[in-house]
Every structure is written in C-alpha cells, then in structure tokens.
Amino acid sequence: MRHRGDVVAVLARTVREVEAAAQRGRVTPAVRTTFQAVALLLREERARIRAAAGSDSQRAEQLKRLDGVATILATTAVRDAGLLALLAEDAVVSDAARSLSREILREVGIEPAAEEVPAVEPVAAPAPPERRVVPQSVISRQLANPFLAPDFSAAPQRAPRPRRLAGWELLGPLLSSFERAGSGEPACMPLPAPSSRLTPKGLELMPHQAQLVAAAAEGHRTFLLADEPGLGKTAQALLAAEAANAYPLLVVVPNVVKTNWAREAGLWTPHRAATVVQGNGDTVDGFANIVVVNYEVLDRHVGWLGDFGFRGMVVDEAHFIKNKTSQRSQHVLELSDRIRSRPARPLLMALTGTPLINDIEDFRAIWQFLGWIDEDKPRTELMDALEEAGLTPADPGFYAAARRCVIDLGIVRRRKVDVAADIPARRIADLPVELDGAAGRSIRAAEQDLARRLVARYESALAARESATVVEGIDAELVRRVARWELKDANEAKSGDNVFTMMRRIGQAKAGLAADYAAQLARSAGKVVFFAKHVDVMDAAEQTFARQGVRFSSIRGDQTPTARQKNIDAFVEDPAVAVAVCSLTAAGVGLNLQVASNIVLAELSWTDAEQTQAIDRSHRIGQTEPVTAWRIIAAQTIDARIADLIDSKAGLAARALDGSDAEVSSSADMQLEALVGLLTDALSTSPALGAGSSAGH
Structure with a gap:
C-alpha cells in the first residue's frame, strides 16, 4: 500500500491540471468536477492531519504542503466565478465530485470510508448566472482564508420538549391577536433604562433611542423597530450593532436612503468602515464592517452576500418584503436563514414605520426574517413562550397572552406624540441621494463645465490687471467679482447651462x-x-x-x-x-x-x-x-x-x-455665495494657482 503522503502529491498534480485549464479559459464541467473533488479532499486531509498523532513538526510540514495546494486552488478560483462558488460553505458537492475524490484515494492505495450521504432538500433555483456577480475586493477578502471550515460546536443544542400546543394551528391566532387588541394595548417590549455608553463623542442619543441600544447591550438580538418616521431608527440600528458587536453588518435598504445610511454610519460608528453596493459592486470595499445594499440590486449580489460571514442584518422599510412570493422577499429570507445558521447569535433588525395594526398578514415575512416563525408554525423561542403561557387558542385569555409573547420577542413601537418631550418640536432632516444614470452624469458634467468657465474668467481677469500687485494664494475679492459677473450673465441668459438651470x-x-x-x-x-x-x-x-x-x-x-x-x-x-x-x-x-x-x-x-x-x-x-x-x-x-x-x-x-x-x-446673496464656493474649490485644486497670483504676467 502506498504512503498516505502520496495524497498530497496527487492533489498537487491534479490542481496544476485545473490551473492550466483555467488559464486557457477552458473551464468545462469536467474541470469543475475535478476542482471540487480536490477542494473536498483538501479539507478532509487537513482535518485528518490536525487530528492525527505525531510530532508538531511533522504536522506543520504536512499542513504547509497542503497550504501550497490551497493557494493554487484559490488563485485558480479567482479566474472563474463558477469555480469560486464551489468553495462556499454551503456549496452542494456533486455526485461526480464525490466519486472522483474516492477514485483519487484508491489511486494512492487508500480505501475510502463508507459514505454517508445526507438527504438534501430541494432548493429554489438561483437567479440566472449572468445576473450574479462577485466584486473583486470581496474575492480578495475570501482568499484570505478560503478553506476555513465553520465551527458549529458552539451552536446551542436544545433537548426536545413535549409540546402541549403541537397539534394547534398557531400562526393565524397569533396574527389575529394583534387585530383583536384594543387601542390602549401596549405595542412595545419592556426596555431597560437608557444608556449613552456607546454614543460617539459630540453626539447625543434621545432617551427613547438609548433604551433600544441598552436592550441590545443586555443581549437582546431580534427587533422589529416600528418607531414612527423622524424618531431616529437608523442611529438606533447602527448603535445596536455596535452594542452587539454584530460585524460584519449587512444593511438592506430602498435605493432612496442608501447614501444616507452610509453617511449615518460615518456619523454614529466612525471607526467602522462602511461600503455601498452600487450596480455590479465594482467599488465595493470587501473588507468593510458595514455593507449597504439596496433591494433593487440584491438579486445579483445574494450569492457572495450569503458567504460573507455577516453577524448582523438590518432590513430598512421592512414592509418592502411583505409579499413572500416576490424575489426581494425571497432573497432577504434566504440571507437571514444563512446568517441564523451560524453559531453566534446574530443581530436581526427589521425597521418599518408602518403601524402594526394595519394588514397584520404583511408581517408574516418580517417575523420569518427575524426567526420568530417559519412557513407554518412558531419557531423554538416563540413556541417556548406560548407554552409557558399555559393557554390554547380555545381559551379566552390566549389572544392577549400570545400578543404579549410576540411583542416581548422584540417589537418596539413609539410614536412622535409618545416621545414628544425627547425630540424638537420642529426639525430638519437631510436625506442625501445619489443621482445615478445619464441624468446624474449630465448634471455632474455641467457643474464641472461651470467650474471651468469660472476658473477661465478668473485667470483671464487676473492676467488683464494693470497693477503688479501680488496676491498670495487665491484673490478672494476677484473671486467674488467673477461670481457677480456669472450671476449677472445667468439672470440675463435665455439658454445655456448656469447656476439656475443646473438647480432646475x-x-x-x-x-x-x-x-x-x-x-x-x-x-x-x-x-x-x-x-x-x-x-x-x-x-x-x-x-x-x-x-x-x-x-x-x-x-x-x-x-x-x-x-x-x-x-x-x-x-x-x-x-x-x-x-x-x-x-x-x-x-x-x-x-x-x-x-x-x-x-x-x-x-x-x-x-x-x-x-x-x-x-x-x-x-x-x-x-x-x-x-x-x-x-x-x-x-x-x-x-x-x-x-x-x-x-x-x-x-x-x-x-x-x-x-x-x-x-x-437675500436669495441673490445665496446664489452669489454658491458660485463663490464653487470657484474657490476649483481654484484650490488648480496646480497653477498654488504659489500665489501676480498681476504682471
């Protein structure tokens, strides 16, 4: 029988063949099968060496050889998204790959162990491959340790408990319990005293915001945050993630608030890098702590997002996922399932201002995202709470008790009128948005043209001066004069781009x-x-x-x-x-x-x-x-x-x-100041004006 170490030699030879095929651009189904078989044997051999008896130096030498094979496998995967997908934790190992891995073992004289193939439930068909993308920086992050096996040893193990409610249909009564509630019934879980321990210096949380952050700090991990608009749900979610150390954090939002989330992250968690997924993700920072993606592009990114290792997920305007048959809802639920499957208790937050008493059926998807229910029944934590209540849907007090059980899982609802003492009677909240597409590009180009025109007028006026006065840096008085000329022309213009047409x-x-x-x-x-x-x-x-x-x-x-x-x-x-x-x-x-x-x-x-x-x-x-x-x-x-x-x-x-x-x-003053600022910024970046300006040239 040949030596066990021959396995590494065969793997090295085989992976070189795969690498050569990828370099030639000939990644056929057979090459993918070989690639997956090598990856499967690599993991198994690594685990065997670590568990085997022998000296540390022998194990280190064998692991070093395996690392060489792993490096070739990883760099080969970068060339083809299909190969990279085979390295995912949840990638399905094909029968052909399993068969080939057993043949490789037999080639070196090792009889493979009897195979136990777990039953695999059918999964929904993925989005068309051409829509799926993996940003290059995310690939770089994955290459840092592509074969790190998940450790499920810390996953909580619960012994089966007898279920008095096992035969009852419960989701209908749970939803109905909210419709039956009177107007004075509470709609908020008990919250601890507010704490500002995590608030960045120079900022201040309102008391109602600090209460939710304190709940996360005390270990609560699922929230349906249904505060009315204007009560600062974004800040609460970001600082709750900080309190729970829920990084990396995935934030799924409507397109209109995507830029604002990145800005708020920079404000409330300045030490956490945030990245925004735009289009195909070419500008994504794969090493960021906070990843913000909008619903509209989620379909093409759900693959790598599921493999990213998120420990927290926030869904803003969560009523967007109410239709469970929609693609956006299915993607959000898929990502939630994958995050909840990991050992550490993740932070899951659904943010919506929609009143809880309206269309309560719409909240099935949100409860499922949070892990409170599955398709047809309550999950363990909610079922335990219902069992402890000691009632069945046939009992008169069941509905009030059931509603309380759901709320205590993490529903937080405050109205403006409830916290009026905490917030200003009148406030302005800025919502920055990105102007995408042709219109956005055209506007930015027009602004650049205006800046260039102002710079040209400034330089022309500077050159035409008769005095030999030297002005250090930018001549502020001349800047204002040029801005006045531009404003006068804009007021008289019948056509062409100017500050007024640009604002329109x-x-x-x-x-x-x-x-x-x-x-x-x-x-x-x-x-x-x-x-x-x-x-x-x-x-x-x-x-x-x-x-x-x-x-x-x-x-x-x-x-x-x-x-x-x-x-x-x-x-x-x-x-x-x-x-x-x-x-x-x-x-x-x-x-x-x-x-x-x-x-x-x-x-x-x-x-x-x-x-x-x-x-x-x-x-x-x-x-x-x-x-x-x-x-x-x-x-x-x-x-x-x-x-x-x-x-x-x-x-x-x-x-x-x-x-x-x-x-x-006046409005004229504001228009003038806008042009002054635009010209000053343009001149500040002009290398020709860095050392001072002279009139006699």
Whole structure:
C-alpha cells in the first residue's frame, strides 16, 4: 500500500491540471468536477492531519504542503466565478465530485470510508448566472482564508420538549391577536433604562433611542423597530450593532436612503468602515464592517452576500418584503436563514414605520426574517413562550397572552406624540441621494463645465490687471467679482447651462426619488406635504404617486381660488388623500396643513426664510406632534453646497431677529455665495494657482 503522503502529491498534480485549464479559459464541467473533488479532499486531509498523532513538526510540514495546494486552488478560483462558488460553505458537492475524490484515494492505495450521504432538500433555483456577480475586493477578502471550515460546536443544542400546543394551528391566532387588541394595548417590549455608553463623542442619543441600544447591550438580538418616521431608527440600528458587536453588518435598504445610511454610519460608528453596493459592486470595499445594499440590486449580489460571514442584518422599510412570493422577499429570507445558521447569535433588525395594526398578514415575512416563525408554525423561542403561557387558542385569555409573547420577542413601537418631550418640536432632516444614470452624469458634467468657465474668467481677469500687485494664494475679492459677473450673465441668459438651470435639472433628477420617499412616509406615518419649486418637478412627482396608487391633491399658483380650496380641503378632510403636492412659492404662505407632521422638500429654497415658511404650513398653533422636514439633497453636487449655505445663513437670520447687527441674506446673496464656493474649490485644486497670483504676467 502506498504512503498516505502520496495524497498530497496527487492533489498537487491534479490542481496544476485545473490551473492550466483555467488559464486557457477552458473551464468545462469536467474541470469543475475535478476542482471540487480536490477542494473536498483538501479539507478532509487537513482535518485528518490536525487530528492525527505525531510530532508538531511533522504536522506543520504536512499542513504547509497542503497550504501550497490551497493557494493554487484559490488563485485558480479567482479566474472563474463558477469555480469560486464551489468553495462556499454551503456549496452542494456533486455526485461526480464525490466519486472522483474516492477514485483519487484508491489511486494512492487508500480505501475510502463508507459514505454517508445526507438527504438534501430541494432548493429554489438561483437567479440566472449572468445576473450574479462577485466584486473583486470581496474575492480578495475570501482568499484570505478560503478553506476555513465553520465551527458549529458552539451552536446551542436544545433537548426536545413535549409540546402541549403541537397539534394547534398557531400562526393565524397569533396574527389575529394583534387585530383583536384594543387601542390602549401596549405595542412595545419592556426596555431597560437608557444608556449613552456607546454614543460617539459630540453626539447625543434621545432617551427613547438609548433604551433600544441598552436592550441590545443586555443581549437582546431580534427587533422589529416600528418607531414612527423622524424618531431616529437608523442611529438606533447602527448603535445596536455596535452594542452587539454584530460585524460584519449587512444593511438592506430602498435605493432612496442608501447614501444616507452610509453617511449615518460615518456619523454614529466612525471607526467602522462602511461600503455601498452600487450596480455590479465594482467599488465595493470587501473588507468593510458595514455593507449597504439596496433591494433593487440584491438579486445579483445574494450569492457572495450569503458567504460573507455577516453577524448582523438590518432590513430598512421592512414592509418592502411583505409579499413572500416576490424575489426581494425571497432573497432577504434566504440571507437571514444563512446568517441564523451560524453559531453566534446574530443581530436581526427589521425597521418599518408602518403601524402594526394595519394588514397584520404583511408581517408574516418580517417575523420569518427575524426567526420568530417559519412557513407554518412558531419557531423554538416563540413556541417556548406560548407554552409557558399555559393557554390554547380555545381559551379566552390566549389572544392577549400570545400578543404579549410576540411583542416581548422584540417589537418596539413609539410614536412622535409618545416621545414628544425627547425630540424638537420642529426639525430638519437631510436625506442625501445619489443621482445615478445619464441624468446624474449630465448634471455632474455641467457643474464641472461651470467650474471651468469660472476658473477661465478668473485667470483671464487676473492676467488683464494693470497693477503688479501680488496676491498670495487665491484673490478672494476677484473671486467674488467673477461670481457677480456669472450671476449677472445667468439672470440675463435665455439658454445655456448656469447656476439656475443646473438647480432646475437637479430638481428634475431628484423628483422621482423624493416622491418615492414621500410615498414611503405616507404609508408609514400618514399625511405628507410635498414641496417643489418647479412645475415639471411637481408633475414628475404626481406621476410617481399615480403609478404607486398614492392619492394626492395638487396646490399650485395657476389654480383658481375655488380649485385651490377644493384641493386643500381634500387633503385636510379626506383620509384617503395621503399627499399634498405644493408649489414652494404658491403654497409656502397662507395655508394651514397641520394635519401632516411630515414634510418633504424636494427642491431647495434660495433662502432659509422661504424654507421656514414652507415648514410652518404644518408647524403652527394646533399641531399636536413634532414636525419633521425631510430635505432631499443630491449628494456630490452644488445642491449639497446650497443646503450648507442655507443652514449657515439661518443662524445669522435668527440672530438678526433677536436684535443683532447681522443682516438677513437675500436669495441673490445665496446664489452669489454658491458660485463663490464653487470657484474657490476649483481654484484650490488648480496646480497653477498654488504659489500665489501676480498681476504682471
């Protein structure tokens, strides 16, 4: 009989053959079978060597030889996504690969052990291969240790318990228990005293936020966080992950809030790297602690996400997965199953502002994501709680007790009115969005053209000076003069790109995203006021609402007084009218829209005063809830610069009203400052202007 060490020699020879085939681009089914057989034997041989008797030096030498084979196998897998998928923990080993591995053992004179093949349940067909991608940086991360076998020794083992409720159908009564509850029944699990231990320096959690973080710190690991919009669910989720050390953390969100999640992660967990999955994931950081992906691209990334080793998962706007037959719901549930299959107790959080008493059937998928139920029955933790209650669905007290059992698993629901003392009566929340596609590229190109035009005017004016005055660095006075010239030309221009046309194009590009978010708010928290400056932005938003089945009223400047009042009355009095689409100039004054406590500002004003007037349509005497204005901002454009300017001028305006000497800025001032900032930034990056500017050249 040949020596056992010959196995490594045969593996080395075989893996070289696979490597050569991959280099030639001829990865046939037979090559994949050989690849998987080598990987299977490699794992088995590694485990055998570690468990075998002998000296440490002998084991180290044998493991070193195996590491050489593993390196070739891993670098070969990088060439072909199909090969890489065969290295996943849950990859199904084909019968052909098992047979070939046994032949390899027999080749070196080793009789393989009797094979025990576990029954494999049928799995859903994967998405078409051409849609699946694996970002290169994720491959690099996987190569760090592609053969690390999962250790399930720490997985909790529970002895079977007799089930008094085993014969009862329970999911229907559990759902019904929420519909039967009275309006005064609690909808929130008991929470510990608030703790700010994990809050970054310079930031402050509101007490209701700190309570949830404290619950995670005490060991609670599943949450259906159903706070109303505006109560800071994002910060709670990020700091709960910090308290649970739930990294790496997967965050699945709607496209409109993807950028905001990355920004909030940088704010609340600055020491944790966050990466956003865009498109095919070419810019993904495979070594990040927090991975943010939107529902729309989840289908092409679900493969590598399932293998990433996440210890926590957050699903934002979780009612998006209510339809369990939809692809997005199936992908989310698949990822949840894979995360929960690992030994460590993962953190799972479903975030939604949708009231729990509406369409409770929609929460089946969310409960399943959290691991509270499976397809047709409660899972262990919920079943244990129901058993301990000592009641059956035939008993009068069952429904109240069952509802309490579900809530105690992790339902957290707070309304604005419940925590009004914790939050400002009026606040502005910025929601940055990425302008993707051709429109976004066109806007960024136009902004670059404007910056180049301003730089050319500055340099031309600098060269034309008659004096020999030398100005160190950037001449701030000349910058302002050039900005004034540009602003004058823009006011007189009939066509061409300028600061006004650019802001209008940004508004048009944001319209659909802003309307999507307003629709989400309307479903979660009731009536919403949607403000825009331009008619075409209002038109685009109304088309989005109509497509999504969201009823709206339209309040514009070109309406007759009768038509205008009819639309106002419809929004205020008709519960089915969810959104008021308002012109910022026509509806910014003289209206009482306090029936809504959420406002969406789809386009930015040129002054803080105009913005404030719009917000005050809802924030006025008689308003019983804190008002939140959601300002939609196009990230990495002049839109973000103008938002900062509005905020900085707002402080000056407030001091002026208090009697200081500060002047309240006009819209022309704001436009000028935006151009000054754009030109200054462009000049700061210009190498020709780094050492100072002279007029005599």
